[in-house]
Amino acid sequence: MELLIGLLMNILGADLYDRCPRLARFLIRKAAARLPENKREAYAEEWSSHLADCDTKLDQLRHALGCWWSVGGILRTEPQPKRAYSLDAIIVGSGLTSVGSIGGAVMDAMAGAPWLYLMGYLFQIVPGIYVLILGIHMRLKQGRYMYI
The missing domain is CATH 1.10.287 (Helix Hairpins)
Incomplete structure (x- = not known):
């Protein structure tokens, strides 16, 4: 039974590892969509080009998570409309x-x-x-x- 569970966990881990680039691209698209419209394309292009330079699939996911996290800081520097x-x-x-x-x-x-x-x-x-x-x-x- 433990052998079967170990085998299934290994398959699941390998599958998740193979999906890292797709998840990274998805996160970058969503992060760029949170930005103001005049900055979306420039940031998305820059982040996507850096994504291709990452060595491993996990580095790509780490970069995409960093992009997602940085959007909050970018938005705080933007002047906010008055409520x-x-x-x-x-x-x-x-x-x-x-x-x-x-x-x-x-x-x-x-x-x-x-x-x-x-x-x-x-x-x-x-x-x-x-x-x-x-x-x-x-x-x-x-x-x-x-x-x-």
Whole structure:
């Protein structure tokens, strides 16, 4: 039984080793597809030409994995487009949070909670109201969206 398992594992390993170049080409295509359109072809051509220079099949796979990994660094150097955030959602969210915190504080105060316990609600209410006021101010000044 061990001989059969060993034979099957050897066949599987050899098959995987033979597929390394195909997997490397696939990884390079996918890595290039993640890049901005104006850089895709140049990087894909450079990486593919280097792939042909690799000595072994495992070196080709290692090179392709390095290309895949390097795309993240390349993308971080690119200027990213600004994202639009809805100020209405920020206003509604902070308003609901503040109202909920105030309601909880009032309920606890009516139940006879000590003042020190009620002071903890200030850490929820004050920032919520600040964001609410800031959101309303920005909404009136900048419009519906905030771009960051």
